[in-house]
Amino acid sequence: MLRATSRMANIKQQKKRVETASRQRLENLRYRSTIKTLAKRLERAVEDGDTELVESEHRALVRTIDKAVARGALHRNAAARKKSQAARVLAGAEA
Numbered sequence: 001m002l003r004a005t006s007r008m009a010n011i012k013q014q015k016k017r018v019e020t021a022s023r024q025r026l027e028n029l030r031y032r033s034t035i036k037t038l039a040k041r042l043e044r045a046v047e048d049g050d051t052e053l054v055e056s057e058h059r060a061l062v063r064t065i066d067k068a069v070a071r072g073a074l075h076r077n078a079a080a081r082k083k084s085q086a087a088r089v090l091a092g093a094e095a
Helices: 014-049 053-070 076-094
Strands: none
Touching: 014 053, 014 076, 053 076
């Protein structure tokens, strides 16, 4: 019978890789979570109608998305999609 348990490596280098992968996974999660938060803040700023806040939130969102792509936390096509969505939200604020 097969068991679905995760087993820890018993080779020293593999233990290090498991730790590294875990740290990287958490950092990637932080990037993705921050992008979602910034997107919500942009939408809220558009609803409030504050143009300065909308511009700064959009800039912060695009910058974070670009950093996530450079870091490898986000695929470039997913980043392009998210930036396009943010641009549509921004265009809605200007209309």
